[in-house]
Amino acid sequence: MALACPPGASTQPSLPSGPAVFKTFPYIFILPEIFCGAWVWILVAATSVSFPLLQGWVMYVSVSSCLISLLLLLSYLFGFHKNSENWKALDNLYHSATAILYMSAAVLQANATIRSEFERSLPSYYQLNSAASFFAFITTFLYILHAFSIYYK
16 A cells, blocks of 8 residues: 655654754744844834834834744744644744834834934934834845745745
8 A cells, every 4th residue: 555655754844943943944034033123123212213103113013023023933942833834824924914014114214214314303313213224124124035935945
């Protein structure tokens, strides 16, 4: 009788656990997402937040995404996923939604940067806003890469 799958082959998805998370594609993007997201958070918080509606959304997205990504990283490190297919769907859903939210936050931060150029506040605020915009777009790109790279595994 022929087997449906060859011996040694597993039907379970191969999700990393422990230090293998830092070596496995696309999960290797989680740490840079946290790092760049934290920079957005720090740089926006370092300004006077002259535009609370714009930069409030940027802070909300960066802080919540940073914390949820950290929880996701810890769950992969400690193997909470138990190699379940649902974790791949959760990971893809989270990174896709966060990429969309981060894109909106990056555009709003760029708008705040343009507005801060013409303000009479400290010149360093424009530079901080520019750096926050840069890291917001880099973080958006990382989330997009993570979301779409799951399909190419």
